[in-house]
Amino acid sequence: DTAVSQTPKYLVTQMGNDKSIKCEQNLGHDTMYWYKQDSKKFLKIMFSYNNKELIINETVPNRFSPKSPDKAHLNLHINSLELGDSAVYFCASSQDPGEETQYFGPGTRLLVL
Amino acid sequence: AQSVSQHNHHVILSEAASLELGCNYSYGGTVNLFWYVQYPGQHLQLLLKYFSGDPLVKGIKGFEAEFIKSKFSFNLRKPSVQWSDTAEYFCAVTALTGANNLFFGTGTRLTVIP
Numbered sequence: 001d002t003a004v005s006q007t008p009k010y011l012v013t014q015m016g017n018d019k020s021i022k023c024e025q026n027l028g029h030d031t032m033y034w035y036k037q038d039s040k041k042f043l044k045i046m047f048s049y050n051n052k053e054l055i056i057n058e059t060v061p062n063r064f065s066p067k068s069p070d071k072a073h074l075n076l077h078i079n080s081l082e083l084g085d086s087a088v089y090f091c092a093s094s095q096d097p098g099e100e101t102q103y104f105g106p107g108t109r110l111l112v113l
Numbered sequence: 114a115q116s117v118s119q120h121n122h123h124v125i126l127s128e129a130a131s132l133e134l135g136c137n138y139s140y141g142g143t144v145n146l147f148w149y150v151q152y153p154g155q156h157l158q159l160l161l162k163y164f165s166g167d168p169l170v171k172g173i174k175g176f177e178a179e180f181i182k183s184k185f186s187f188n189l190r191k192p193s194v195q196w197s198d199t200a201e202y203f204c205a206v207t208a209l210t211g212a213n214n215l216f217f218g219t220g221t222r223l224t225v226i227p
Binding site for chain 2: 043044105107
């Protein structure tokens with residue numbers, strides 16, 4: 001009965017590969033987010049989706065593309081992985097964008113070699 | 114653009130000591146304020162939040178925070194810390210206009226020594 005789940009928990013891959021991280025929420029929320037937490041623990045929002053529409057797109061490389069097949073899922077696809085992509089990626093969800101509490105997933109630790 | 118500052122990067126306390134972690138934000142409009150905690154190896158969890166009303170808010174595990182609008186601050190406090198409070202603490206702010214992004218501070222690592 002996990003509220004926000006992510007797979008995989010750990011991902012180790014080589015530069016240049018393409019990988020996806022999946023996120024699912026069973027809270028019935030309308031908005032989902034992806035955050036990147038760097039090695040210094042700094043959290044920065046990457047994307048958010050509200051009712052299958054992208055409403056925030058921060059200055060992230062276009063190698064990163066969020067994909068939302070339905071309201072309960074927001075997957076993150078990354079093309080041509082680079083060393084600097086190594087980080088922990090957190091998915092989150094909230095009922096409304098910004099004004100409500102966000103609930104976070106357990107994170108996916110990505111290591112690019 | 115909004116920003117959130119947490120001036121304490123690493124705080125080390127003995128058990129039973131009192132805790133205060135600073136958080137300042139820069140935004141002139143109405144905001145919602147949050148404190149999240151990240152225990153070692155775990156995901157972010159909400160400690161407490163302020164949307165409106167009483168500026169002194171109480172959260173889980175004995176934590177509280179006070180919103181002082183004139184100082185743009187939302188400091189986190191706990192009168193007596195425990196070893197299990199060892200974690201990373203993040204202050205976050207979202208404005209009620211515009212894109213409604215949630216902006217995080219850089220975090221404060223708290224180490225409680227038994």
